[in-house]
Amino acid sequence: MAGMATVGTPDPNSGWLADDELEAIRRRLPLIYVEAVPVRVDGLGRVTEVGLLLRASEGELTRTIVSGRVMHGETIREALFRHLEKDLGPMAFPQLPASPVPFTVAEYFPWPTEGGYLDTRQHAVALAFVVPVTGTCEPRQDALELTWLRPAEAVSDEITADMEGGRGALVKAALASVGALA
Amino acid sequence: MAGMATVGTPDPNSGWLADDELEAIRRRLPLIYVEAVPVRVDGLGRVTEVGLLLRASEGELTRTIVSGRVMHGETIREALFRHLEKDLGPMAFPQLPASPVPFTVAEYFPWPTEGGYLDTRQHAVALAFVVPVTGTCEPRQDALELTWLRPAEAVSDEITADMEGGRGALVKAALASVGALA
Amino acid sequence: MAGMATVGTPDPNSGWLADDELEAIRRRLPLIYVEAVPVRVDGLGRVTEVGLLLRASEGELTRTIVSGRVMHGETIREALFRHLEKDLGPMAFPQLPASPVPFTVAEYFPWPTEGGYLDTRQHAVALAFVVPVTGTCEPRQDALELTWLRPAEAVSDEITADMEGGRGALVKAALASVGALA
Amino acid sequence: MAGMATVGTPDPNSGWLADDELEAIRRRLPLIYVEAVPVRVDGLGRVTEVGLLLRASEGELTRTIVSGRVMHGETIREALFRHLEKDLGPMAFPQLPASPVPFTVAEYFPWPTEGGYLDTRQHAVALAFVVPVTGTCEPRQDALELTWLRPAEAVSDEITADMEGGRGALVKAALASVGALA
Numbered sequence: 015m016a017g018m019a020t021v022g023t024p025d026p027n028s029g030w031l032a033d034d035e036l037e038a039i040r041r042r043l044p045l046i047y048v049e050a051v052p053v054r055v056d057g058l059g060r061v062t063e064v065g066l067l068l069r070a071s072e073g074e075l076t077r078t079i080v081s082g083r084v085m086h087g088e089t090i091r092e093a094l095f096r097h098l099e100k101d102l103g104p105m106a107f108p109q110l111p112a113s114p115v116p117f118t119v120a121e122y123f124p125w126p127t128e129g130g131y132l133d134t135r136q137h138a139v140a141l142a143f144v145v146p147v148t149g150t151c152e153p154r155q156d157a158l159e160l161t162w163l164r165p166a167e168a169v170s171d172e173i174t175a176d177m178e179g180g181r182g183a184l185v186k187a188a189l190a191s192v193g194a195l196a
Numbered sequence: 197m198a199g200m201a202t203v204g205t206p207d208p209n210s211g212w213l214a215d216d217e218l219e220a221i222r223r224r225l226p227l228i229y230v231e232a233v234p235v236r237v238d239g240l241g242r243v244t245e246v247g248l249l250l251r252a253s254e255g256e257l258t259r260t261i262v263s264g265r266v267m268h269g270e271t272i273r274e275a276l277f278r279h280l281e282k283d284l285g286p287m288a289f290p291q292l293p294a295s296p297v298p299f300t301v302a303e304y305f306p307w308p309t310e311g312g313y314l315d316t317r318q319h320a321v322a323l324a325f326v327v328p329v330t331g332t333c334e335p336r337q338d339a340l341e342l343t344w345l346r347p348a349e350a351v352s353d354e355i356t357a358d359m360e361g362g363r364g365a366l367v368k369a370a371l372a373s374v375g376a377l378a
Numbered sequence: 379m380a381g382m383a384t385v386g387t388p389d390p391n392s393g394w395l396a397d398d399e400l401e402a403i404r405r406r407l408p409l410i411y412v413e414a415v416p417v418r419v420d421g422l423g424r425v426t427e428v429g430l431l432l433r434a435s436e437g438e439l440t441r442t443i444v445s446g447r448v449m450h451g452e453t454i455r456e457a458l459f460r461h462l463e464k465d466l467g468p469m470a471f472p473q474l475p476a477s478p479v480p481f482t483v484a485e486y487f488p489w490p491t492e493g494g495y496l497d498t499r500q501h502a503v504a505l506a507f508v509v510p511v512t513g514t515c516e517p518r519q520d521a522l523e524l525t526w527l528r529p530a531e532a533v534s535d536e537i538t539a540d541m542e543g544g545r546g547a548l549v550k551a552a553l554a555s556v557g558a559l560a
Numbered sequence: 561m562a563g564m565a566t567v568g569t570p571d572p573n574s575g576w577l578a579d580d581e582l583e584a585i586r587r588r589l590p591l592i593y594v595e596a597v598p599v600r601v602d603g604l605g606r607v608t609e610v611g612l613l614l615r616a617s618e619g620e621l622t623r624t625i626v627s628g629r630v631m632h633g634e635t636i637r638e639a640l641f642r643h644l645e646k647d648l649g650p651m652a653f654p655q656l657p658a659s660p661v662p663f664t665v666a667e668y669f670p671w672p673t674e675g676g677y678l679d680t681r682q683h684a685v686a687l688a689f690v691v692p693v694t695g696t697c698e699p700r701q702d703a704l705e706l707t708w709l710r711p712a713e714a715v716s717d718e719i720t721a722d723m724e725g726g727r728g729a730l731v732k733a734a735l736a737s738v739g740a741l742a
Contacts, residue, residue, distance in 0.1 A: 031588055039585060042577055044630050046592045046685050058273040059292030084590050086683050089667055089675070091240040109291060110241030112326050112374040114665045117295070118557060119687065121635055129635070130560055137632050139592050141665065144294050183560055190554035192294045193482060196494055196547055213406055221403060224395055226448050228410045228503050266408050268501050271485055271493070296483045300739060301505065303453055311453070312742055319450050321410050323483065365742055372736035375664060378676055378729055422637040423656030455604040473655060474605030476690050476738045481659070508658050556658040 040136040047140040048094045049120065049181075050080040051188040052102060054162065055146045061194045064168040064185065065147070066177075067101065067157045075158075078178045079185070081140065090114055090141060098145065100154060107149035116141040117191035120184055130180045144188050165194040222318040229322040230276045231302065232262040233370040234284060236344065237328045243376045246350040246367065247329070248359075249283065249339045257340075260360040261367070263322065272296060272323060280327065282336060289331030298323040299373035302366055313362040326370050347376040404500040411504040412458045413484065413545075414444040415552040416466060418526065419510045425558045428532040428549065429511070430541075431465065431521045439522075442542045443549070445504065454478060454505060462509065464518060471513030480505040481555035484548055495544040508552050529558040586682040593686040594640045595666065596626040597734040598648060600708065601692045607740045610714040610731065611693070612723075613647065613703045621704075624724045625731070627686065636660060636687060644691065646700060653695035662687040663737035666730055676726045690734050711740040 031039070039045075052065035066077045082097035084090060091110055098108045120140040122133035131140075153160045167173060169189060174182025189195040213221070221227075234247035248259045264279035266272060273292055280290045302322040304315035313322075335342045349355060351371060356364025371377040395403070403409075416429035430441045446461035448454060455474055462472045484504040486497035495504075517524045531537060533553060538546025553559040577585070585591075598611035612623045628643035630636060637656055644654045666686040668679035677686075699706045713719060715735060720728025735741040 035588075039589060041632070042581075043585065043589070043632055044592050044634075046590050053294065055292075055294055057292075058271075058277055059294050060273065061294055084685065086588055086590055087669070088590075089240075089673075090665060090685065091242065095240055109328075110237075110239075112235065112237055112241055112243055112328060113299070114375045115373070115661065115663070116665070117661070118554070119636060119660045119662070123633070127635075129557065139630065139636065146291075146294060186550075186559055187554040187557070190482070190551040190559065191297070193296045193493065193551075195550055195554065217406075221407065224399075224450055225403065225407070226410050226450055226452075228408050266503065268406055268408055269487070270408075271491075272483060272503065297479065297481070298483070299479070300736070301454060301478045301480070305451070309453075311739065321448065321454065368732075368741055369736040369739070372664070372733040372741065375675065375733070377732055377736065417658065419656075419658055421656075422635075422641055423658055424637065425658055453604075455606065459604055473692075474601075474603075476599065476601055476605050476607055476692060477663070478739045479737070510655075510658060555661070557660045 044137040044139050046084045047081060047122075047138045048084060048090060048097060049140045049142040049184070050094060050098055050108070050145040051142070051185060052080060052098075052106070052108070052145055052147045052151070052160070053192075061144070061165060061189065061192045063162040064165060064189070065102075065151065065160050065162050066168065066173070066185075067153055068159050068161055069157050075176070076178045077161075077173065077176045077181075079181060080145075094143060094145070098147075101157065102147060102160065103150070103152035103154065105149045106147045106151045109146045109148065111143055111145070116143055118142050118184065118187045120181075122179060130183055132179050142184055142188065144192055165189050166196055169195065226319040226321050228266045229263060229304075229320045230266060230272060230279060231322045231324040231366070232276060232280055232290070232327040233324070233367060234262060234280075234288070234290070234327055234329045234333070234342070235374075243326070243347060243371065243374045245344040246347060246371070247284075247333065247342050247344055248350065248355070248367075249335055250341050250343055251339050257358070258360045259343075259355065259358045259363075261363060262327075276325060276327070280329075283339065284329060284342065285332070285334035285336065287331045288329045288333045291328045291330065293325055293327070298325055300324050300366070300369045302363075304361060312365055315361050324366055324370065326374055347371050348378055351377065408501040408503050410448045411445060411486075411502045412448060412454060412461060413504045413506040413548070414458060414462055414472070414509040415506070415549060416444060416462075416470070416472070416509055416511045416515070416524070417556075425508070425529060425553065425556045427526040428529060428553070429466075429515065429524050429526050430532065430537070430549070431517055432523050432525055433521050439540070440542045441525075441537065441540045441545075443545060444509075458507060458509070462511075465521065466511060466524065467514070467516035467518065469513045470511045470515045473510045473512065475507055475509070480507055482506050482548070482551045484545075486543060494547055497543055506548055506552065508556055529553050530560055533559065590683040590685050592630045593627060593668075593684045594630060594636060594643060595686045595688040595730070596640060596644055596654070596691040597688070597731060598626060598644075598652070598654070598691055598693045598697070598706070599738075607690070607711060607735065607738045609708040610711060610735070611648075611697065611706050611708050612714065612719070612731075613699055614705050614707055615703050621722070622724045623707075623719065623722045623727075625727060626691075640689060640691070644693075647703065648693060648706065649696070649698035649700065651695045652693045652697045655692045655694065657689055657691070662689055664688050664730065664733045666727075668725060676729055678725050688730055688734065690738055711735050712742055715741065
C-alpha cells in the first residue's frame with residue numbers, strides 16, 4: 015500500500031495550475047485539503063452508518079473517504095461541497111456543517127511520522143469533517159463503490175488496515191467526535 | 197427583567213417530580229438543561245438567520261431560545277428533540293447535530309456571577325447547541341412568535357439586552373461557533 | 379464488572395445532601411458530573427502519556443479516570459479542580475482548559491444502552507476533559523496507584539476491558555480529540 | 561487600513577522560497593497559516609487577559625495577534641511554537657493546546673468577502689488557537705508592544721476597529737470559545 019498512499023483523488027481542476035507547476039510547488043509548500051467522512055444519521059442525529067469509498071488503484075483495492083484540494087479563491091465550504099459532489103454524485107444531498115471547525119486536522123507528510131498520516135506526493139494539511147448525506151450516492155468512475163458500514167465495522171482492524179494513507183485513524187477520530195466509537 | 201430570568205419554559209412533564217419536590221431539589225442540586233439556538237442555513241451550511249422566541253411574561257416582552265430540562269432516563273438528544281418540538285412545533289424538522297459536544301456550556305446561577313448567566317429559580321448547567329431547522333415553526337402558546345433575524349441583528353445591543361438570563365452572550369457564542377459573528 | 383460500575387468516587391461532601399436524600403434523587407433526576415483524563419504533554423503540547431487510576435473494589439481491580447459530582451453553587455471548573463486534587467493529590471498541578479467545552483459528553487445510565495456507559499447507581503451526564511498535569515501525582519487512599527501509559531497502551535483491549543462503566547471508550551475519545559489515537 | 565491588511569508578519573524563513581516565487585504562488589494557491597491569541601489564565605484556567613500586538617506600519621498603528629505561515633515539512637504545532645517565539649520572545653512559555661483542533665478557521669481573501677477577513681497579499685487559510693502564556697513577553701522589533709487587555713476591553717469597538725484584516729471578529733470568536741465573551 016505504501017506506494018499508493020495519496021491524499022484524495024485526481025483533480026479535474028488542477029488545470030488552474032499546470033501539472034509540472036503543481037509538482038514543483040508540492041515539494042515546497044504544504045497544500046490545504048478538505049476531507050469528509052460521509053455518514054447516515056437517524057432522526058435524532060445519531061450516526062448509524064459510515065460510507066467508505068472502495069477504489070482499485072494499481073491492482074490493489076483500497077478504501078478511502080472524500081478528499082480533495084482547496085483551490086485559490088475557494089472557501090472551505092465550497093471545496094467541501096465540490097469534492098462531495100465529485101466523489102458521491104449530484105444526488106447525495108450532503109448536509110454541510112454549520113460550524114467551520116473540523117473534528118480534526120490531519121497532517122499528511124511524504125515520509126513516515128508519529129502522526130501516522132502519509133501522502134507520498136506531498137505535505138498536505140487536511141481539515142476533516144463528518145458530513146451526513148441524505149440522498150443517493152453514485153460514486154464517480156474511479157471509485158468502484160461506496161460501502162455503508164456500521165460504526166463498529168468501520169473501525170475494525172480488517173477495514174482500517176485497508177485505508178489509504180493512515181485514514182483508519184481518521185475514521186476512528188470521526189466516530190469518536192460523534193460519540194459513536196465503542 | 198431580573199425577576200423573570202428563568203431557564204427555559206414551564207415543563208409539562210415536571211409531574212415526573214411533584215412541584216414541591218422539584219422546588220426542594222432546586223435549592224440543593226444543579227439541574228441539567230439543553231438549549232438550542234434555531235438557525236436557517238443555506239445550501240453550503242452557512243447560517244443565514246437566527247430564530248429567537250418572543251415571550252410575554254409578567255407584562256414584559258423578553259426574547260429567549262429553546263431551553264428545557266433533561267429528564268431521568270432521557271438522553272441529551274431526546275431532550276433536545278423534545279424541547280425543540282415543544283417550543284417550535286411538530287413541523288420544524290430540526291437537524292440534530294451528529295456530535296454530542298455543545299458549542300458551549302452555560303452555567304446559570306440564582307445569584308449574579310462573572311459568567312453572567314442568571315436563573316433566579318436554580319443552578320442549571322446547560323449544554324447549548326446550534327440547530328438548523330428546515331420546516332415551518334409554530335411556537336407554542338406561551339411564546340408570541342418566533343422571529344428570524346440576520347446574524348448581525350441578532351447580536352445587536354438592542355436585541356441582546358432583551359434576552360432572558362444573559363442569553364445574549366449565548367447567541368453571540370453560538371454565532372461565533374459557526375463563523376457568523378462579525 | 380457489572381456490579382461495580384460506578385461514576386467516580388465516594389464524595390466527602392455528599393453531606394451537602396443526606397445519603398438517603400441523594401439516594402432518592404438519584405432515581406428521579408440525572409446528576410451532573412465532571413470527568414478528567416490526566417495526561418502528560420511535551421513542550422509542543424503533544425500527549426505523551428495517559429494517567430489511569432487503579433482501584434481495588436469488592437475484590438476486583440479496575441481502572442478509572444478522575445470523576446465526580448458537581449455541587450450546587452459550584453462551577454464546572456471548580457468541580458474539576460476539586461476532583462483532580464482529591465484524586466491526584468495537591469501537587470499534581472493540573473492545567474485546566476481555557477475552554478469550558480468538553481471533548482465529549484458521556485451519558486451514564488443504570489441500564490445497558492447503545493451509548494455503552496453504565497453506572498448502576500444513577501443516570502449521570504458527565505462533561506469530560508483532557509487535563510495536562512505537570513506535577514507529582516499521589517492518588518488518595520482508595521486508589522492503589524496512578525499508572526502512566528503511552529497512548530497506544532491506554533487504548534489496548536487489555537486495558538480498556540478493565541475500565542469501569544465503559545470508560546475505555548472515553549479514553550479512546552479523549553485521545554482521538556488530541557490527535558493521539560492511532 | 562485596507563492597504564495594510566496582511567496576514568501575520570514578514571517571515572524571515574521565506575528564503576525557503578525566493579520572494580518572487582512566493583509572490584507567484586500567492587496568486588495561485590491558498591497558503592496555510594497558524595494564528596494564536598495569547599491569553600493569561602488564572603488557576604482554574606479562566607482567561608483573565610488577552611494579549612494584542614501593537615504595530616506601526618506605514619505610519620499607522622494597528623493591532624494584531626500572533627500569525628504566520630506553516631512551512632513545508634513542519635507540523636502545525638511546530639509552526640505555532642515558532643511563531644509564538646518569534647512574536648513574543650523566547651521567555652513567553654506558551655502552553656500549546658493538547659488538541660490540534662482550532663477554535664475557528666479564518667479564511668483570508670485578497671478581496672472583500674462575507675466572512676470579513678482580508679489579506680491584500682493572498683488567499684490564506686488560518687487555523688486559530690487560544691494559547692495561554694505563562695512567562696514574560698518581549699515582542700520582537702517590528703511590534704511596538706504587547707498590550708494585555710481584559711476580555712471586555714479587547715472586544716470593544718475601539719479596539720476591534722484597529723485590528724488588521726478583520727481580526728476583531730477573530731478575537732471575539734476566541735473569547736466566545738473560552739466562555740469569556742460577555
